[in-house]
Amino acid sequence: xxxxxxxxxxxxxxxxxxxxxxxxxxxxxxxxxxxxxxxxxxxxxxxxxxxxxxxxxxxxxxxxxxxxxxxxxxxxxxxxxxxxxxxxxxxxxxxxxxxxxxxxxxxxxxxxxxxxxxxxxxxxxxxxxxxxxxxxxxxxxxxxxxxxxxxxxxxxxxxxxxxxxxxxxxxxxxxxxxxxxxxxxxxxxxxxxxxxxxxxxxxxxxxxxxxxxxxxxxxxxxxxxxxxxxxxxxxxxxxxxxxxxxxxxxxxxxxxxxxxxxxxxxxxxxxxxxxxxxxxxxxxxxxxxxxxxxxxxxxxxxxxxxxxxxxxxxxxxxxxxxxxxxxxxxxxxxxxxxxxxxxxxxxxxxxxxxxxxxxxxxxxxxxxxxxxxxxxxxxxxxxxxxxxxxxxxxxxxxxxxxxxxxxxxxxxxxxxxxxxxxxxx
Ligand code: FES
Numbered sequence: 001x002x003x004x005x006x007x008x009x010x011x012x013x014x015x016x017x018x019x020x021x022x023x024x025x026x027x028x029x030x031x032x033x034x035x036x037x038x039x040x041x042x043x044x045x046x047x048x049x050x051x052x053x054x055x056x057x058x059x060x061x062x063x064x065x066x067x068x069x070x071x072x073x074x075x076x077x078x079x080x081x082x083x084x085x086x087x088x089x090x091x092x093x094x095x096x097x098x099x100x101x102x103x104x105x106x107x108x109x110x111x112x113x114x115x116x117x118x119x120x121x122x123x124x125x126x127x128x129x130x131x132x133x134x135x136x137x138x139x140x141x142x143x144x145x146x147x148x149x150x151x152x153x154x155x156x157x158x159x160x161x162x163x164x165x166x167x168x169x170x171x172x173x174x175x176x177x178x179x180x181x182x183x184x185x186x187x188x189x190x191x192x193x194x195x196x197x198x199x200x201x202x203x204x205x206x207x208x209x210x211x212x213x214x215x216x217x218x219x220x221x222x223x224x225x226x227x228x229x230x231x232x233x234x235x236x237x238x239x240x241x242x243x244x245x246x247x248x249x250x251x252x253x254x255x256x257x258x259x260x261x262x263x264x265x266x267x268x269x270x271x272x273x274x275x276x277x278x279x280x281x282x283x284x285x286x287x288x289x290x291x292x293x294x295x296x297x298x299x300x301x302x303x304x305x306x307x308x309x310x311x312x313x314x315x316x317x318x319x320x321x322x323x324x325x326x327x328x329x330x331x332x333x334x335x336x337x338x339x340x341x342x343x344x345x346x347x348x349x350x351x352x353x354x355x356x357x358x359x360x361x362x363x364x365x366x367x368x369x370x371x372x373x374x375x376x377x378x379x380x381x382x383x384x385x386x387x388x389x390x391x392x393x394x395x396x397x398x399x400x401x402x403x404x405x406x407x408x409x410x411x412x413x414x415x416x417x418x419x420x421x422x423x424x425x
Contacts, residue, residue: 068168070404071166071168072169074094078161079159082142082227100169102134104199105318110151111123124151125377126377130170131195142194182211190217194227196290196292197217209243217248219249219250221250248268249273275305279305289316298318341357342356348391350373367412380413381401387403390409392420393420394417396416
């Protein structure tokens with residue numbers, strides 16, 4: 001009898017506690033979501049007025065069955081300058097259908113028709129990290145204008161709101177793991193390397209609001225500083241929670257110190273970020289580390305962190321745009337062999353004959369070294385920019401490329417020859 005009475009009394013108490021926990025988590029999440037959506041440039045740019053009557057919800061919570069194969073038309077919904085040479089483009093699907101929710105840190109391949117003055121009729125393809133949060137209604141990329149960059153010049157100089165560009169479904173293994181929210185998350189960015197970090201930060205705030213997140217941001221100065229203003233606002237606003245901290249380094253002396261008079265001031269340092277400083281600030285150094293920026297910066301940071309005792313498996317860095325390889329890198333894995341038989345490589349369109357015998361070298365590297373002009377962007381088998389026809393021979397991939405390609409084609413950036421090969425390039 002006593003037992004039954006106990007059960008009768010305890011059930012409502014447990015129900016109340018569960019409900020109270022649910023309400024408290026929901027309120028906290030709403031609080032953070034409201035803060036994020038209040039930031040004019042941290043969340044996706046406001047849709048253009050011509051679209052204001054359309055549904056604003058274009059991403060879906062189920063990521064699995066909405067990803068698509070091949071290219072999809074996207075309308076450039078809004079354009080926003082983030083710094084003198086960095087510009088954001090918000091994208092919505094031209095077909096009006098939903099887009100998959102992605103993982104913060106993933107990227108998309110972007111294809112534009114060649115501009116009028118382009119010297120080649122081939123469309124340009126480049127891979128860009130998404131800078132929006134996975135839960136936002138628009139995809140957003142933020143592109144730095146590079147003087148000799150065909151795609152970045154085209155996007156900055158010719159693309160207007162309302163234009164259509166094409167993208168592939170978000171991909172990539174460079175993202176956070178939300179399954180361990182008790183582990184602090186350390187995001188380390190230099191310059192435009194902020195874009196995947198921003199996406200990871202937004203995902204973390206949305207999905208695991210109690211996770212401790214540190215963003216370490218290396219910049220030249222406060223002028224060339226994409227997203228710095230809203231990030232500092234966010235850092236100050238969430239300072240009371242102790243869950244998000246922004247740490248900024250300016251490599252040039254701070255000119256207008258009076259403009260940095262809020263509570264984030266003590267987190268702005270002149271000089272260069274180092275692993276020792278990061279670990280000193282966080283105490284134990286425990287947690288997951290993600291790094292994005294120039295190759296030299298990433299390799300140095302990853303190496304330093306590991307030298308300071310951080311577990312190699314906890315350190316990952318983005319390897320786009322270069323041949324970055326190293327501890328924890330998501331670059332192409334070396335097969336382990338240091339040398340192999342010499343194989344003949346022929347690039348038929350360039351009438352170039354060369355050889356290969358180093359398993360760490362991809363066919364794209366061979367083309368680069370031989371002066372054969374091959375388009376490339378991600379160098380990680382994701383964007384499809386380097387896909388060419390394989391006329392003769394066999395290749396292998398240490399990891400299957402994620403981009404779309406057909407039988408008889410080769411994804412050069414991640415391919416190694418198994419026989420003599422001929423490539424139409
Ligand atoms: S450069 Fe992107 S797939 Fe090869």
